[in-house]
Amino acid sequence: MAALLLERLGYSPTIYEQAPQLARIGAGINLYPNTTRILWWLGLEKKLRAVGLAPETWLSREWDTGRVYFSQPQLEWEKAYGAPHMILHRGDLQAIMSENLHPNTIQFNKCLAGLDETDGLQRLTFQDGTTADADIVIGADGVNSVVRDILLGPEPPIYTGFVAYRAIFPTKLLGDRGLASDGCKFWSDDRHWAHEDRHMIIYYLTSARDEVYIVTGSPDPNWTGGLLPVEVEMSEIKTCYEGFHDEVQRVIDACPKATKWPLLTRNPLPLWSRGRVVLLGDACHPMKPHMGQGAGMAMEDAAVLARCIAAAGGDYAGAFELYRASRIERVNRVQKLSNINIWLRYPSDPTWCWGYDALTAPLMSASGVVADVRAFKETAMA
Ligand SMILES: Cc1cc2nc3c(=O)[nH]c(=O)nc-3n(C[C@H](O)[C@H](O)[C@H](O)COP(=O)(O)OP(=O)(O)OC[C@H]3O[C@@H](n4cnc5c(N)ncnc54)[C@H](O)[C@@H]3O)c2cc1C
Known part of the structure; x- marks a missing residue:
């Protein structure tokens, strides 16, 4: 997602992926309106609807009797939020997102082993001995993140x-x-x-x-x-x-x-970035999956980070601070609630979570002051 959005903003990102290729293996994924809204903005609605399913009903039931705890027609939610809840195979989602990147944006078989700052650039060293230089590194390498370990020292997740x-x-x-x-x-x-x-x-x-x-x-x-x-x-x-x-x-x-x-x-991290390196998604704030929002938070992070990078005009440290300050309260809230595992089990209103729009939400400076929202909106939504 970060690469897709950065390409839209005129940058030339490269994804270094350890896997040899994308494959349709794995699992399903729920994407809720806060996430599908970003995918729709990228123009992927038609392709995603062709492969995935927008469920008609939200249905939470008692484990043994089947008594309905909460049933909600999802079309009503879709109308309220302007985007649907979608269910997809992860492989289908990845395929559609990657097809919409520029050719060669993804480099496969590149397992990151080390990072060093050199001559104002960030040098990435891979397990195969090759290296690459980048202006910035976005560590989106999941819950067992190597980038996190490099920034903060090795520490296994909990x-x-x-x-x-x-x-x-x-x-x-x-x-x-x-x-x-x-x-x-x-x-x-x-x-x-x-x-x-x-x-x-x-x-x-x-x-x-x-x-x-x-x-x-x-x-x-x-x-x-x-x-x-x-x-x-x-x-x-x-x-x-x-x-x-x-x-x-x-x-x-x-x-x-x-x-x-x-x-x-993981416990909340003391920092999300250092120098030219920044974390997002599970590398930064993994959570139990009980709100179906882990990938959602990663995609929202990507949208806010891309807006911050575009707005900061080369001041990467400033962009990363703005990104963290804009995201931390929301991801902490989702992480805590996700861990409790009661989300939408009983009748409740998901608006605070699903109504959030990462493409236009106010960006917060570290001091808590709302930054120049209009300028960011214009940059990201151009
Ligand atoms: C059971 C379960 C169900 C879930 N259901 C949902 C759901 O319905 N909806 C939802 O939004 N979320 C769900 N999640 C959470 C979601 O899967 C994660 O939050 C999301 O995948 C995090 O995305 P990410 O990009 O941060 O990391 P990942 O998806 O883990 O991607 C990390 C990528 O980095 C690559 N990588 C790792 N290390 C290296 C390295 N050293 N060098 C190069 N590449 C590397 C990996 O190969 C991988 O491609 C679920 C999670 C679980 C466990």
Whole structure:
């Protein structure tokens, strides 16, 4: 997202990615109006709607009885916020975003190993021994960030005591009924099955509804698996979700295989940037995923950071201070609430979160004074 927005502002960013290529593997993702608004502004609405799904209903249900805690027609939310809640395969989202970058913006097989400031530039050293120079470095390298470790010293993220089971499988494995055990009434919803200390969310992942996605938040005090996901036996998930509603059992029974992800967090960082290096997204403020806002916060960060860079006219330290001051209150609030895991379980109003517009929100200086909003708006929205 940062690269897409910086290209729109006339910069020439390069993404150095450790993976050999983009692949359609992994997981689903929910994007809410605060995030889809930015993607729509980039002109990606048509492509994203073609592959993803805008669920018709928000549906939160009691884990065993299926009693509805909160049901909301999502079209009403879309009208109120001017952009929808979308569900997508992460691979589809990545593909669409990367297709809209300039050719060669992404350099693959580039695993960052070191950073040094030299001659007014930042030198990046990769594991393959090659180097590259840049005016600034944006560390968007996730919860196990190397850039964060370089800025602040090595420190592993904190395991929260919870894991997420995740699986994608073909809808046809569910048989004739698809997801709905209650007729086709809620064909396009996403289904939150909420228990006191664990939940499961089940939804179709594509506009064709040919893939189903399961994602959970599940206590696991015995996790010893380190910081990366592992394969898991379906029997473990079955045990963890014993007693859940029949519909949940039917989905677990149809699912052939799954993975298990440790849910990691970090305490708030004492700094977000140093010199020409700045952090965003999970590298900076990872969170439990229970508001579906981790990637949302990363994309909002990217939009605000791009506006700050454009407005600061080469004063990168100033741009980074403005960015941090403009973002910190919001990401702290989302991080705290996400950790509690009650978001929209019961009737509530998401406006403070979903109504936020990172492309036009006031930018705050470090002293808390609202900076020249009009000028920033004109720069970023030109
Ligand atoms: C179970 C679960 C469900 C979630 N659901 C949602 C959801 O529905 N909606 C939502 O908004 N968020 C969700 N999130 C959170 C979301 O996945 C993250 O917040 C988001 O991916 C963070 O984006 P990022 O760009 O900061 O980091 P990442 O997505 O982790 O990307 C980091 C990138 O940096 C690369 N990289 C890492 N190290 C190096 C290196 N040394 N050199 C070069 N490249 C490197 C990685 O290969 C990767 O491509 C969920 C998270 C989990 C665990």
